[in-house]
Amino acid sequence: MNDRKIIALPDNLKTQLGVTSGSKIEVLTGHGEAQIKVAKEVQSTGWRWLSPILTFLTTVGFVAYFLVRNSYQIPLSGSESLTTLILTLTTLACYISFGANLIHLKRKKVATIEAFTWRSFPTLTIAAALIYFMVMSGLFWIGGTLFKGATFDLLTSTILFAVITQLSVQVAGSVASMLSPRLLTNTFIVVIAGGVILAMLSNQNLYWWKRSLSFLGTTHATDSWEFNAALIFAGLILVALIDYLFVSLKRVFPGDKRLLIMRILLTLLAINLAAVGLFPNDDALHLIHVRVAGNLVYIIIALIVGVKWLLPNITKEFRQISWLMAGGLVATEILFEIVGYLSLTAFEILAFLLAFSWTIMLFERLNDYLEPSQMDIYEVK
Incomplete structure (x- = not known):
């Protein structure tokens, strides 16, 4: 079966592109436009x-x-x-x-x-x-x-x-x-989830869950570097992912100042996420750890509250889910601080899962803006 894609071009366009019959071109389609350029053979040797x-x-x-x-x-x-x-x-x-x-x-x-x-x-x-x-x-x-x-x-x-x-x-x-942005997003998920789970398994005999989630990164934990490294690496991946996405999004939404604000907030989120691992909750670094962990919460809240104005063409479903997530964060705070129903560990895990899930949803939504752009290789007729 022949899977080749053939395209017919006017002679004057062939001349401008410098191609002949049998040459290959790249056609990028999406956002109401199409771009054509000569495909280059990339030698991996x-x-x-x-x-x-x-x-x-x-x-x-x-x-x-x-x-x-x-x-x-x-x-x-x-x-x-x-x-x-x-x-x-x-x-x-x-x-x-x-x-x-x-x-x-x-x-x-x-x-x-x-x-x-x-x-x-x-x-x-x-x-x-x-x-x-x-x-x-x-x-x-x-x-x-x-x-x-x-x-x-x-x-x-x-x-x-x-x-x-x-x-x-x-x-x-x-x-x-x-x-690709999708690969970086999936890697971010695997790194942070894998690192936390591995740290939990390493410390199961220390009954870490009776203390707090942040205990996994302290000197009292076994192989605490696994937990801290996962947060630092996840922060680095987020920085690269944010840079890739927003450079590409500038082409989709040129001159949109809202994207600049969201980029700044997300970059601060990535920096503070890495800082939580860089400054574990040991006695000497406790105050710094609490500060950067608190910053994470404030940034997530700012993003959730402001997503209606910061994200172009936001869907009603995403806005509703965002408010549900925000409500869940507030509910866990009340159950922990006021009611006293949740333990510190339960509170940290629930808050982490809610914030982490919403962040992934946000990046998936940002990826969706770039999805219509599709690059295909055609052979000139």
Whole structure:
């Protein structure tokens, strides 16, 4: 079956575009207009040569590290282990692979990457590396729990390291070519939800739920970095997502000052979310933690109350759901502060779920504004 899309163009337009029969063009449609430009063949080999080289160099570093230390039986977990070297060397390799492909695609002006600005590059690459670090930490934590005390000889460890690194580097490079607002939104959901759940599981024996949700980020908790890192990474992802969305939305709603106000509020939301993880609720940082956590609540309330005026063409359904969410936040506050029905943990979890759910709905709505824009590849007749 032939899935090619054929388009007939006037001869004078072919001349202006510099195309002939059989050439491929990109047609971007949406918002009552269509844009045509010559499609560029993007060769991915420019960055893929990095994959085997990065794998080779990091594997050499892995072997050299243990040879220098005269270690020939490598534990799965611990300070000097397979896990530790993967979390350092492989994370660095993934950072380079992701960044190299992102630069390659940006320079080639690939449609899906072009909307990302260069100022988003540090945020995206750092967030990608840290997310990989967190995901692998979770997987190896599970592996270390299931295979407690497991060790491997140097050859087996080297093979495992090389295979994991090669797969990781390939995936990191491929993810760069799939970047989109939807992907960043889904990644934000997975990172923050996964980090919180992992922190809960790590502290189940400490009965964290008898204290508070913020206890998971304190020095009294087990592996508190997981909880704090999830919030910091989520904040970084939000910054990149906000930048991408609002650069694109300026083309849909040119000169709309309301979007600027919403962008400022959402950026402050992302910064305060990261700050909650950066300043955990320890004794020395308690006041700062309470302040930034309180700022999150105020910003969410401001967004919910102001969404009617800040969001162009808002639907009645979204406005009603927003007010229901706001009512839920007020109700949980009353049940906790005045009635005393809810515990601190229950209050924090309910408030977090309501605010988190509404934020995701807002970003989905912002994504919907860009959805009508569709890019198709046509072959000139």
